[in-house]
Amino acid sequence: MNKSESEISYTGKYTPLSRTELVKKLQEALTPSRFNHVLRVEQTAIQLAQKYGESVEKASIAGLVHDYAKQRPDADFIRAIKQYRLDDNLLNYGNAIWHGVVGWLFVAKELQIENIDILKAVEYHTVGHQYMSKLAQIVYMADYIEPGRDFPGGVSKAREATEISLAAGGVSCQTQQTLSYLIENKLPVYPQTIITYNAWVPVQTKE
Ligand SMILES: [Fe+2]
Numbered sequence: 001m002n003k004s005e006s007e008i009s010y011t012g013k014y015t016p017l018s019r020t021e022l023v024k025k026l027q028e029a030l031t032p033s034r035f036n037h038v039l040r041v042e043q044t045a046i047q048l049a050q051k052y053g054e055s056v057e058k059a060s061i062a063g064l065v066h067d068y069a070k071q072r073p074d075a076d077f078i079r080a081i082k083q084y085r086l087d088d089n090l091l092n093y094g095n096a097i098w099h100g101v102v103g104w105l106f107v108a109k110e111l112q113i114e115n116i117d118i119l120k121a122v123e124y125h126t127v128g129h130q131y132m133s134k135l136a137q138i139v140y141m142a143d144y145i146e147p148g149r150d151f152p153g154g155v156s157k158a159r160e161a162t163e164i165s166l167a168a169g170g171v172s173c174q175t176q177q178t179l180s181y182l183i184e185n186k187l188p189v190y191p192q193t194i195i196t197y198n199a200w201v202p203v204q205t206k207e
């Protein structure tokens, strides 16, 4: 890990916490292996921010907090879905969907992060969205291609695609791979995943 990147100091614009304080909160909320994933996602997000012209500070914060809710009990999510009157259909899914789509609420409240761009990047990091800002695209890709990820064939293709371009390359590649994987394994597809697919994958042909 690059030392200067890992010790980036925050301006206070996006969170009143220092990076060290934020890292500590993540460490307390997550198992060691998930915590290490979060650190790798942060570093990958920083690299993508540098390459594609996004704020390194926002990339660091969003990368660190994206999986904050990953190890929360189901009851917390069910309570939040009801309390905030989120889509009832969410109750048919589980942590894999909830930790992003609902988890951003815990990030906002408990980590004192109010920046919409960062919160949306957390919300969209697993199922994507038809409109993803550059930061959301960066977190979506960093989570998928961080150096600890190792799924045969797919990850190297996604890394190469992200190297060439963020949206038409990486985001499109990951979205296609994810939907193919779910269908091939007869797993349920959260409806937003289909909407994301239609927005980012089909090659538009005009007559
Ligand atoms: Fe996640």
Ligand SMILES: [Fe+2]
Binding pocket: 037, 041, 066, 067, 143
């Ligand atoms: Fe993650």
